[in-house]
Amino acid sequence: VLGLPVAEIHSSRKESRPVSFSGKELKKMEVLSAATANLLFGWSDKAFEGPDKGYAVQEEAHDNPEHHFTFLENVELLDAFRESIFRPSNVEKLSDDSMTKICRQLEFWYTDGGMKDDKDGMVEMAEKLVDQSTWYYDLVHKDTPSESIPKVPKVRFGKTELQMPILSCGGMRFQCTWLPDFVPLVRPSRSTVLNSKPQENIKQCVRACLKVGINHFETARFYGTSEYQLVEALHELMQEGEIKREDFIFQTKIPPANKKGFLKFWKQSWANVGEKLGHIDLCSMHCVLPCVDDDLFTCLDILDELKKEGKIKHIGFSTHAPAGNIMALINTERFEYVNLHCHYFGSYHAAGTPNTVGGEGNLACIQRALELDMGVFNISPFDKGGKLYRPSHDTVLTIGKDLTPMAFAALWMWKKAGIHTASIGLARPSDLDEAMEAARLFAQKDHSDELLKATEERLTARAEEKLGKEWVEKGLINIPDMLTKSTDGVAVGHMLWLHNVLTAYGMYEFAKDRYKGMEGSSWNKKKSWEENSKNFNPGNPGRAYDPEVDYSEALKNHYNPELAKKKLMEVHEWLNKDVTFTDEELEEKGWKKGYNLTVWEEYPGEVDSTAVKKVLLQNITGGRLGMQGGQGETFRRSSANLRSSITGVSLDEEIDETN
Numbered sequence: 001v002l003g004l005p006v007a008e009i010h011s012s013r014k015e016s017r018p019v020s021f022s023g024k025e026l027k028k029m030e031v032l033s034a035a036t037a038n039l040l041f042g043w044s045d046k047a048f049e050g051p052d053k054g055y056a057v058q059e060e061a062h063d064n065p066e067h068h069f070t071f072l073e074n075v076e077l078l079d080a081f082r083e084s085i086f087r088p089s090n091v092e093k094l095s096d097d098s099m100t101k102i103c104r105q106l107e108f109w110y111t112d113g114g115m116k117d118d119k120d121g122m123v124e125m126a127e128k129l130v131d132q133s134t135w136y137y138d139l140v141h142k143d144t145p146s147e148s149i150p151k152v153p154k155v156r157f158g159k160t161e162l163q164m165p166i167l168s169c170g171g172m173r174f175q176c177t178w179l180p181d182f183v184p185l186v187r188p189s190r191s192t193v194l195n196s197k198p199q200e201n202i203k204q205c206v207r208a209c210l211k212v213g214i215n216h217f218e219t220a221r222f223y224g225t226s227e228y229q230l231v232e233a234l235h236e237l238m239q240e241g242e243i244k245r246e247d248f249i250f251q252t253k254i255p256p257a258n259k260k261g262f263l264k265f266w267k268q269s270w271a272n273v274g275e276k277l278g279h280i281d282l283c284s285m286h287c288v289l290p291c292v293d294d295d296l297f298t299c300l301d302i303l304d305e306l307k308k309e310g311k312i313k314h315i316g317f318s319t320h321a322p323a324g325n326i327m328a329l330i331n332t333e334r335f336e337y338v339n340l341h342c343h344y345f346g347s348y349h350a351a352g353t354p355n356t357v358g359g360e361g362n363l364a365c366i367q368r369a370l371e372l373d374m375g376v377f378n379i380s381p382f383d384k385g386g387k388l389y390r391p392s393h394d395t396v397l398t399i400g401k402d403l404t405p406m407a408f409a410a411l412w413m414w415k416k417a418g419i420h421t422a423s424i425g426l427a428r429p430s431d432l433d434e435a436m437e438a439a440r441l442f443a444q445k446d447h448s449d450e451l452l453k454a455t456e457e458r459l460t461a462r463a464e465e466k467l468g469k470e471w472v473e474k475g476l477i478n479i480p481d482m483l484t485k486s487t488d489g490v491a492v493g494h495m496l497w498l499h500n501v502l503t504a505y506g507m508y509e510f511a512k513d514r515y516k517g518m519e520g521s522s523w524n525k526k527k528s529w530e531e532n533s534k535n536f537n538p539g540n541p542g543r544a545y546d547p548e549v550d551y552s553e554a555l556k557n558h559y560n561p562e563l564a565k566k567k568l569m570e571v572h573e574w575l576n577k578d579v580t581f582t583d584e585e586l587e588e589k590g591w592k593k594g595y596n597l598t599v600w601e602e603y604p605g606e607v608d609s610t611a612v613k614k615v616l617l618q619n620i621t622g623g624r625l626g627m628q629g630g631q632g633e634t635f636r637r638s639s640a641n642l643r644s645s646i647t648g649v650s651l652d653e654e655i656d657e658t659n
Helices: 023-041 075-083 096-111 119-134 137-141 190-194 197-212 226-239 259-277 294-308 323-330 362-371 393-399 405-415 429-443 445-467 469-474 492-505 508-519 529-533 561-575 583-589 612-620 633-647 651-658
Strands: 154-156 163-165 167-170 216-218 249-254 280-285 312-318 337-340 375-378 421-425
Touching: 075 119, 075 633, 096 119, 096 429, 096 633, 119 429, 137 197, 163 167, 167 197, 167 429, 190 197, 190 226, 197 226, 197 429, 226 249, 226 259, 249 259, 259 280, 259 294, 280 294, 280 337, 294 312, 312 375, 323 337, 323 362, 337 362, 362 375, 393 405, 393 445, 393 492, 405 421, 405 429, 405 445, 421 429, 429 445, 445 469, 445 492, 492 508, 492 561, 508 561
Parallel strands: 167 216, 167 421, 216 249, 249 280, 280 312, 312 337, 337 375, 375 421
Antiparallel strands: 154 163
16 A cells, blocks of 8 residues: 555564565455555556556447548458458468558558559558568567578677667667656566566567567666666576577666766666676766766766776767767767767757758767767657657658658668667567668668658758748758857757748647657746756757747847747747647648557556656555556457458458467
8 A cells, every 4th residue: 555565575573574465465455555546546446558547447448449441441442452462361470560550551641642542552552561561570480580581780880899780679668667766665666567568568579679680779777667677678588598698789878977976876777787687788878968077077987997897898978968069078089989869850959959060960970970980879760850650741741652751760860870770769569660671671772772862852842842942051050059058048949940840841749749848948047047057957958938038149140030030939839838739720730640650558558757646656556557558458359350351351260260
């Protein structure tokens, strides 16, 4: 009832030992916990599928309306599908997740892409999408797959000399909870976490990655329970004989602090990693923001000593800082690699400002890093690079039928930005589908070069049409970042960039998410700029629009200050937290949504630690709320019905065939 993890409760006897409970007693405690939570908050005693699983009583399983697709009502088209790509023998290789994603994309092209009367085109699109999700099936599911099936290519990761896959498995969504694992009163029971459904999901993600050639796994000290969950999954696979330690690259990230604080964070990470993995291949200073100062060099000296001891192999840093600050960190020449942002739809965003050489934001930083033979890792290419697993209507149509937005983004960063590897924010094995297709295209050099060139030309033409050629060329040049006093901490450039992607490509959901982060920045108007600037969240690009700030000084070198000021006001009017739009209103503004490739929970099993009620309930239920993630019965039932509809094989026939 008090939320104390059962496995960690000890008696007060001289020789402490865990208290044991019978199954009946445990059930009684669970019921009491749930009853108390319900009494205090009116919440359910059970988690249910969906990201807000704590807010209501679980509904009875039903057919999910998101599994209703109008293209399946076209009998002629459905027959054509069944005669070609959706034969039962083909569909059996598709997971429920992949089937759902394919149908959502087909529905988009059928209803919004002008293909309702193009039966042959729809069949061709279906064949492409099914192939995208199944070509690497044997790599994952067979012990000895054909050598003709290519794995993810590897490249030299700068002076580390590591052979790095061009795709990395990012672990920010590998957690049962964001609640810190080092605070006794709020952390969930480790044994409960490691025996949860989400933990099994993590293990399956890790196994799938290894089989396709993605052997770089990345997490952080401050990703909740992710660090020890990822370590446990890797350790179990080692214990089971599936892999050896030398088969994978493990990276964690520790925030810089004063000497005492940094050593504390290090000891927590080493306690999670050391005994089970033996060493950390890549150890990064996490979210380095503004300063190259004494604390930074103190942390670096500590890491250098740990490297000499063999506990870590290579030292780098990750950052969301403005480009000028990143350049200063690179030029210390103390790091072997860097984790930063650089995306087609956001080279300018939280990671960079265009006040470096050529107005290219972080592209200039990448060029300098490569000159120094550093490894370059791209953070969050598909979310902060445009929320591309939920792309806007206009983004999908402009990129076209030959590439998904995610594949385009990956090809651009590999081929144009010169990045060695990019992180897939994996939450389930099926999240590999789109990234693996990008990796396959990367290996087809001439073909992918042509696709990339044609797609860039269309995107540029659209931007010039919507924004004007002069603004596209000059609009994001000569703007100071939020660490410059003239901005008063306002993310001027970031907001103008949001105006660009919203106006040109209709990326409303993405822009709204990014602006929300700025609205959450702390800023006390009673304090000086110097005092406030020291407290910036290192993951935010600055604070949101403030009508009391005079932007004349910040924009004095801009080619059109008045137009820039107008755009700043518009961004705030469109995106501030008090404004919402219906789907109809979004369509009227040209900000229509595209499709959604998130098939069940965005963070399987995660508990939102920003909600006070959820934090309290997490404690009252001993962390149980976050242990029930995964596909719910509704999703499974709807997926079975969808599979039956698309193949023409009844559920009873499928069951007989399986038996």
